[in-house]
Amino acid sequence: MLIEELDILKNTVLGEIDLIQYSERKKLADIRVRVFGKNGTLTLISKGMRDVEPQDRPRVGALINEVRNAIENSLAMKENQFKNQELNEKLENEKIDITEPAKCQSKGAVHPISDVIDKMIDICVKMGFSVVEGPEVESDYYNFEAMNIPKNHPSRDMQDTFFINDNILLRSQTSAVQAREMEIRKPPFKIICPGKTYRNDSDSTHSPIFHQLEGLVIDENVSMADLKSMLTILMKRLFGEDTTIRFRPSFFPFTEPSIEVDVSCPTCHGKGCSLCKSTGMLELLGAGIVNPKVLEISGIDSKKYRGFAFGFGLDRTAMILNSIGNIKYLYKNDIRFLDQMK
Ligand code: DAH
Numbered sequence: 001m002l003i004e005e006l007d008i009l010k011n012t013v014l015g016e017i018d019l020i021q022y023s024e025r026k027k028l029a030d031i032r033v034r035v036f037g038k039n040g041t042l043t044l045i046s047k048g049m050r051d052v053e054p055q056d057r058p059r060v061g062a063l064i065n066e067v068r069n070a071i072e073n074s075l076a077m078k079e080n081q082f083k084n085q086e087l088n089e090k091l092e093n094e095k096i097d098i099t100e101p102a103k104c105q106s107k108g109a110v111h112p113i114s115d116v117i118d119k120m121i122d123i124c125v126k127m128g129f130s131v132v133e134g135p136e137v138e139s140d141y142y143n144f145e146a147m148n149i150p151k152n153h154p155s156r157d158m159q160d161t162f163f164i165n166d167n168i169l170l171r172s173q174t175s176a177v178q179a180r181e182m183e184i185r186k187p188p189f190k191i192i193c194p195g196k197t198y199r200n201d202s203d204s205t206h207s208p209i210f211h212q213l214e215g216l217v218i219d220e221n222v223s224m225a226d227l228k229s230m231l232t233i234l235m236k237r238l239f240g241e242d243t244t245i246r247f248r249p250s251f252f253p254f255t256e257p258s259i260e261v262d263v264s265c266p267t268c269h270g271k272g273c274s275l276c277k278s279t280g281m282l283e284l285l286g287a288g289i290v291n292p293k294v295l296e297i298s299g300i301d302s303k304k305y306r307g308f309a310f311g312f313g314l315d316r317t318a319m320i321l322n323s324i325g326n327i328k329y330l331y332k333n334d335i336r337f338l339d340q341m342k
Contacts, residue, residue, distance in 0.1 A: 123237045182298035238317070
């Protein structure tokens with residue numbers, strides 16, 4: 001009886017296992033429970049051994065073992081086969097084609113003006129300057145009066161200013177931050193301020209929006225020699241060690257004495273080309289020893305302290321560094337132009 005049952009169990013289960021497809025592989029676990037589980041068929045048959053006649057027990061026991069082994073083996077083989085199949089499927093799905101051409105990512109570029117600002121900040125910070133900002137919408141006071149340019153002063157004509165009302169304007173020079181910083185800082189200090197400035201000017205070298213970088217140093221013993229050596233280092237780091245620098249006397253109401261500074265043309269190295277209009281030199285900035293009146297207006301004791309200041313045209317600097325012929329290119333947002341800045 002038991003022998004027959006075991007035979008039938010073995011044949012049906014083996015047949016069932018044989019028919020299981022990869023997609024139904026969960027069924028293997030079901031069979032395992034159904035046959036070997038707590039109430040599994042073979043488990044129950046084994047329990048029935050108690051009722052078997054003692055002389056038949058060895059034979060029945062051996063048969064139970066044989067059936068168990070046969071089913072175990074068959075399950076293990078199937079499971080193994082499916083495991084391999086699963087692995088192969090995974091490998092197939094995760095296959096990387098190393099011969100496929102790479103997807104090119106187009107890289108952007110830093111705008112030439114931002115690039116000049118970054119470079120200047122880098123050089124100046126190494127020389128001990130702090131970087132400050134000031135408002136672009138400025139008062140007449142900070143833009144002009146505190147810079148020793150009173151109302152109706154003729155030098156206002158040089159900066160065709162956008163007024164919003166009698167007292168508010170778009171700053172025409174970053175020099176406006178000088179007075180703001182002198183009011184709040186205690187000397188000695190060294191600051192630079194890069195930023196946007198505005199004037200009603202427009203041609204191939206002028207734009208209504210442009211950029212300046214202002215510098216101010218206030219200390220007890222500051223001289224023209226300090227200003228000249230500091231500017232020489234700055235220019236050489238910016239345009240190259242072989243750059244020559246020329247200082248010319250000039251006039252600004254906020255500096256006394258005042259100078260203008262030229263550099264040798266980095267394109268032709270002073271020989272003369274279209275960029276420097278055959279002069280070999282390029283005019284770059286104004287500077288000077290801070291007028292004692294300017295110190296006093298902002299509450300700094302001019303008997304104890306002196307200072308030097310400078311103001312760079314950043315658009316011009318960017319044009320020189322990148323041989324850009326027209327300032328308008330800097331503001332057109334033309335991708336063909338920007339692409340060349342990479
Ligand atoms: N603010 C002047 C301008 O826009 C440039 C300048 C000249 C700034 C001399 C300075 C300076 O700080 O000392 O033309």
